[in-house]
Amino acid sequence: MEIRVLRYFLAVAREENITRAAERLYISQPTLSRQLKELEEELGKKLFIRGSSKITLTEEGRLLRRRASEILDLVDKTADEFKALDEINGGDIRIGCAESQGIGCVMHAAASLNEEYPNIRYHLYSGGTESVIEHLDQGILDFAIVVEEMDPTKYNGLKLPYRDKWGLVLPKTSPLAQKKTIQVEDLKGLPLMCSRQALQAEMAAWLGDTFADMNFVATYDLVFNAAIMVQEGFGYALTFDGLVNTDELSDLCFRPLEPELLVPMYIIWKKYQVFTPVASLLIEELKSRFLPAKEKNPEGKFAE
Incomplete structure (x- = not known):
């Protein structure tokens, strides 16, 4: 199976027409059909x-489209990495990001690095932790920013100086908007929305025995869509502080949970991963900022 043919296949899948795909690929229609x-x-x-x-596409065609996209992403990343081996002044860094204001810690370090190496190009992939980790494991991403500590036998990483605060996004017209904090009893009977991962992890632990009493009507990957559902009266969204616009012009507000629920953030990478020079520079920049002096080490283990 040739890489070139996989590119042809994806072009046809996108265009849904062989003639248009052939025109975009600058080859003849009979050649593409063959x-x-x-x-x-x-x-x-x-x-x-x-x-x-x-x-x-048939069902088999949809499977190949997914796999071909993954293969070509990895091929393109590998080509970029080899090109970057001789490009110490620049290159590409791919980072998968969970939704959190904590990514600002990493972006601040990246901006500082770019002052010295202005030709570095950053490619951000946003998604839930499962999706981000899948792309990291496949080698498509260099780093992943996640809101949980990962398996130290598979990953190295750094704990970021930021913790996300959980709370409830709700309409300002709701009676609960008059409260300063939201307790477990307040959530009973409400139509709730939560990220898929948190529903099985942080939120399940915080709710404890009352989890079975809750009415979860929807799950989400990115809270932007959940916020629209809150605006439309679909339900109430459990999420991190700072991710939804709740300023004075917004119809929504955020109220933190009580007892307080805070979760740490990490930036991780695969163990034994071979980095391009610019990716290695970013790691060193992050270590210089986030590792205590007594814990600075080449392995970059999860440090407090």
């Missing part, structure tokens, strides 16, 4: 359903 037919023969599966004006 390459796709040979790909189907190689895999032994039908990848497309060819209609009169549109091509759609």
Whole structure:
């Protein structure tokens, strides 16, 4: 299976039309059709359903689209890394980010590094922890910023000087908006929304035995969408402070949980990962900021 043919396949999947895909790829339509037919023969599966004006993917085609995207992301990243080996003044750094204001700690370090190396290019991937870690494990990302300590046998990392505070995003018209904090009893009977990961981790632990009494009506990956659902009266969103606009012009407000629920943030990377020069520079910049002097070490273990 050739990389070139995977690029052809993805182009057709995007365009849903062989003629348009061929034009974008600057090859002839018969050549592209032949390459796709040979790909189907190689895999032994039908990848497309060819209609009169549109091509759609079969179930096998959707699987290949997902895998081809991952493969090509890794191929492109590898090419960038080899190019960067001779490019100490610049290069690409890919970081996966959980939703948190704590990423400001890392971005401040990155901005400082860019003063000396202005040609560094940062590529940010936003998503839930599971998705971010999957991309880190696949080698697509150099680093991941997460809100939980990861397996130290698989990852190295640094604890960031920031802790996220959990609370409830709710309409300002809600009676609960008059309270300074939200307690467990306040949540009973409310239609609640929470991130999928937190629902099984921090929130499950905080609620304890009352977890079964709660009415979770939705889960989310990125809280921006959940905030819109709150605005539309769908429910109340459990999330971190500072992620939803709750200024005086907003219809929403944030109230922290009581007892207080704080979670730490980490920036992690795979053990034994070989970094490009610029990625190594970022690690050293982060260590100089976030590792206590007595704990500075080349392994970059999770430090308080």
